[in-house]
Amino acid sequence: MSTFNIHGVAVSNGIAIGKAHLISNALLEVVHYQIEINEVTNEIKRLSGAMNEVKKDLLKIKKQLLKDSSDEFSAFIDTHLMILTDKNFSEKPKKIVSKDRCNAEWALKKQMDFFVRKFEQIEDEYIKERKNDVIQVVERILKVLLGHPNQTNQVNSESSTILVAHDISPADALQFKNHQYAAFITDMGGSTSHTAILARSLNIPSIVALQNARELIKNNEKIIVDGNQGIVIINPSKDILEEYLVRQNLWGIEQKKLSKIKNIECKTLNNKNIELLANIEVPGDILSVKENRASGIGLFRTEFLFMNRKELPNEEEQFEIYKSVAKSMRNKTVVIRTLDSGADKLTSADTTISSNPALGLRAIRLCLSEPQLFNIQLRAILRASRFGMVKILIPMLSSLSELRQTKLLIQRAKKSLSNDKILYDNNIKIGGMIEVPAVAINAEAFAQELDFLSIGTNDLIQYTLAIDRTDDRVSHLYNSLHPAILKLINTTIKAGKKYNKEVSICGEMAGDSKLTKLLLGMGLRHFSMHPSRILSVKKQVLNSNTQKLESASAKILKTKESENIETLIQKINQ
Amino acid sequence: MMKKIKIINELGLHARASSKLTKLACTFTSDISLIKDQNKVNAKSMMEVLMLAAGKNTIILLEANGPDEKEAILGIEKLFIDYFGEGE
Numbered sequence: 001m002s003t004f005n006i007h008g009v010a011v012s013n014g015i016a017i018g019k020a021h022l023i024s025n026a027l028l029e030v031v032h033y034q035i036e037i038n039e040v041t042n043e044i045k046r047l048s049g050a051m052n053e054v055k056k057d058l059l060k061i062k063k064q065l066l067k068d069s070s071d072e073f074s075a076f077i078d079t080h081l082m083i084l085t086d087k088n089f090s091e092k093p094k095k096i097v098s099k100d101r102c103n104a105e106w107a108l109k110k111q112m113d114f115f116v117r118k119f120e121q122i123e124d125e126y127i128k129e130r131k132n133d134v135i136q137v138v139e140r141i142l143k144v145l146l147g148h149p150n151q152t153n154q155v156n157s158e159s160s161t162i163l164v165a166h167d168i169s170p171a172d173a174l175q176f177k178n179h180q181y182a183a184f185i186t187d188m189g190g191s192t193s194h195t196a197i198l199a200r201s202l203n204i205p206s207i208v209a210l211q212n213a214r215e216l217i218k219n220n221e222k223i224i225v226d227g228n229q230g231i232v233i234i235n236p237s238k239d240i241l242e243e244y245l246v247r248q249n250l251w252g253i254e255q256k257k258l259s260k261i262k263n264i265e266c267k268t269l270n271n272k273n274i275e276l277l278a279n280i281e282v283p284g285d286i287l288s289v290k291e292n293r294a295s296g297i298g299l300f301r302t303e304f305l306f307m308n309r310k311e312l313p314n315e316e317e318q319f320e321i322y323k324s325v326a327k328s329m330r331n332k333t334v335v336i337r338t339l340d341s342g343a344d345k346l347t348s349a350d351t352t353i354s355s356n357p358a359l360g361l362r363a364i365r366l367c368l369s370e371p372q373l374f375n376i377q378l379r380a381i382l383r384a385s386r387f388g389m390v391k392i393l394i395p396m397l398s399s400l401s402e403l404r405q406t407k408l409l410i411q412r413a414k415k416s417l418s419n420d421k422i423l424y425d426n427n428i429k430i431g432g433m434i435e436v437p438a439v440a441i442n443a444e445a446f447a448q449e450l451d452f453l454s455i456g457t458n459d460l461i462q463y464t465l466a467i468d469r470t471d472d473r474v475s476h477l478y479n480s481l482h483p484a485i486l487k488l489i490n491t492t493i494k495a496g497k498k499y500n501k502e503v504s505i506c507g508e509m510a511g512d513s514k515l516t517k518l519l520l521g522m523g524l525r526h527f528s529m530h531p532s533r534i535l536s537v538k539k540q541v542l543n544s545n546t547q548k549l550e551s552a553s554a555k556i557l558k559t560k561e562s563e564n565i566e567t568l569i570q571k572i573n574q
Numbered sequence: 575m576m577k578k579i580k581i582i583n584e585l586g587l588h589a590r591a592s593s594k595l596t597k598l599a600c601t602f603t604s605d606i607s608l609i610k611d612q613n614k615v616n617a618k619s620m621m622e623v624l625m626l627a628a629g630k631n632t633i634i635l636l637e638a639n640g641p642d643e644k645e646a647i648l649g650i651e652k653l654f655i656d657y658f659g660e661g662e
Contacts, residue, residue: 075590079589079593082593082596082620083620083621086619086620086621086622087618087619088616088619088621115621115625118625119625122625122627123627124586124588124627124629126585126588126589127588127589127625127627130589130624134621311584311586311588312584314584314585316660317660
């Protein structure tokens with residue numbers, strides 16, 4: 001048994017050590033055999049029985065869903081139910097059993113292959129994708145037929161078990177919720193996949209996009225899942241295992257300490273209230289927002305709505321999603337950022353490939369050049385605004401004229417809603433992302449015309465230092481502690497103070513607990529970050545005295561070398 | 575009884591619209607079909623409706639045969655005209 005590592009994308013932090021539990025791909029287990037004529041009736045009965053059981057299961061899950069009020073998956077379950085009860089889906093395999101004398105599994109697979117082939121001929125990407133729903137429903141029936149409907153029941157919750165799967169479907173995700181898995185790892189997926197959202201909400205480590213973990217890992221093999229670094233170690237040697245036991249222990253102690261401060265008010269030693277907000281990618285992330293007691297949502301990215309599909313989302317679809325987030329956060333802030341992606345993500349727009357996409361037609365520039373698309377999103381946000389404390393955030397502003405144009409379009413969207421007699425919050429606050437250096441330098445002008453400012457440090461650093469962080473050859477030059485970056489942040493905070501406008505940071509710097517004290521000293525009072533970072537930043541806040549930090553931060557701002565800045569930061573963190 | 579209908583909602587007969595259509599069709603006793611080009615599908619099967627892959631601006635033929643064919647055609651046509659309740 002040799003030790004080896006596989007790398008994937010870490011989507012939920014933490015360390016787990018345990019035995020692999022491979023969730024089988026039922027489709028791979030299907031055996032084909034012919035049945036005798038006198039077995040036909042029984043075989044059909046077996047098939048109907050399995051279908052009924054799956055139907056009961058899905059209805060049960062749906063009922064649970066309503067109770068948990070996480071209606072995000074509900075539409076998926078509905079689709080699965082409709083497929084299951086469709087005569088084409090349920091009756092044809094029975095005919096195949098009696099006509100071709102195939103066993104039930106084989107007949108089901110035959111009919112599925114037929115559907116999949118048909119779906120694949122469809123040009124519409126969205127409808128084409130529905131073939132996966134058919135496959136998932138077939139998988140469920142097969143599992144019942146093969147005699148292991150809920151494999152998860154066999155899991156002994158006392159020993160640590162790590163779920164190894166090809167992918168996790170929404171229905172699976174809900175079932176796994178009630179089992180004590182120590183970690184999830186999957187071959188497929190990304191940071192917004194069901195696996196990722198579920199793992200974050202359960203607060204267990206998870207790594208996705210491992211490509212072929214299910215082939216490389218055997219059932220019951222010992223594995224380590226390092227969800228901080230995105231590494232899975234299979235059959236670890238004694239030394240590695242010991243090292244990881246220590247790390248796991250330290251991580252656990254740290255988490256426990258952090259969970260103790262969950263319900264404490266977020267105030268500094270000198271009694272200053274500090275607002276810690278969450279960044280979310282999809283509505284499902286709200287679970288971890290609440291779990292970590294964020295004081296609101298400081299950045300709701302809306303790109304997921306526009307990605308991986310052929311048709312753009314309509315007003316109703318967007319409205320329902322914004323409304324559900326606003327409602328579930330009740331009276332807490334929900335900052336919705338308008339579309340922040342490039343034209344390449346949108347099918348309706350002209351997709352001339354630019355040589356420099358980060359500097360091209362994207363974010364607010366794209367929205368202003370596609371006013372119809374922008375109007376749909378603005379109307380949807382405005383309509384959702386009366387269901388909570390919604391604010392609008394405009395990404396990638398670079399000039400005042402863009403801002404004024406945007407405000408005009410918001411005015412128009414409001415007017416069109418009034419004409420349609422649709423209610424909205426007329427006093428909705430409008431904020432701008434400070435991520436183009438020109439805007440940070442000129443922050444006062446923008447502070448005068450905006451209700452709040454939000455510094456997007458990731459892009460601000462990229463644009464200020466002219467470094468593409470995804471290019472391995474230059475990524476080491478990416479440096480959040482470059483004196484110029486700190487200056488731009490400082491200028492923005494001061495501008496907000498002068499005109500009495502809230503300033504927050506919503507880039508990665510806000511979630512880096514090593515920088516919390518520096519930023520507090522610079523006068524920052526609103527931080528928005530990944531929900532999993534909130535408690536470690538909060539711990540720093542609780543131990544800070546902003547008055548005392550002011551002079552230390554002022555000194556750092558005068559320092560010319562990044563290395564010296566790092567040393568000084570270590571000092572204030574001691 | 576037959577009726578020509580133009581699909582006007584943005585996404586066409588995608589999953590949600592197909593499921594609304596199917597649910598409504600199932601409330602009638604008449605046989606109901608949708609015809610696009612040479613394809614004729616049963617309106618009471620979501621899978622068939624979905625696989626018709628009828629996008630925006632497609633013209634389809636709605637056919638109903640049975641005791642409540644009139645009501646069926648009127649009711650289903652209304653669903654199309656109402657953008658499947660999705661707004662524009």
